[in-house]
Amino acid sequence: MNIYYLTLFPEMYEGILSSSILKRAEDKGLVNYQTLNFREYANNKHNQVDDYPYGGGAGMVLKPEPVYRAMDEIDLDNARVLLMCPSGRRFDQTFAEELSTEENIVFINGHYEGYDERIRKLATDEVSIGDYVLTGGEIASMAMTDAIVRLIPGVIQKESHENDSFSTGMLEHPHYTRPREYRGMKVPDVLLSGDHKKIEEWRYEESLKRTRERRPDLLEENEK
Ligand code: 6GU
16 A cells, blocks of 8 residues: 655654554555655745635635645556545544555645635545544544554454454453452453353453443444
């Protein structure tokens, strides 16, 4: 998978893409990340990428040329082009699974209230990560990258994400490791029993209980 980030702040990506599992996925050749600073594609001598809105009003609007010219440079004819904005389709685990099978993904990151409407024509999807406003799409695209890349076969063990919250439609059951007792808090006996069927039942019940308490909406969704 190739992932491209059109951004005015490529330095924001450095720590995230060069750490942990995202880094390991690239080292294994399973994904390639590329940031493009679309300021470099401005077609004016001050490298200006935004301008005042026609018709007046507060805030600046991202000009179309730098974004179109950066897209020309990438030159892909089959890519998911994701325009990051709070009014987009809500990102979720199902959407992450869908995107994890793509060959090429482009994130276009701008500012809220800030895209010239013609930029939207470049996008296959408009995407939001939740109902709150961020100063730009970068952090949202990083969260999405993390959720997508871990689903690419070979990045982590399949069993690690088959039981994920949201993949199963329920929240995860509790986990314990050593020690058996810590500051008076004990590991439930069933986990030490060696009885795999009983352990599976316990985990299922705990998942169900936790989902009922915290996210009853997930259970209602499953019943539809
Ligand atoms: Cl994708 N962008 C911005 N600016 N704010 C957001 C968002 C995206 N998703 C949630 N809030």
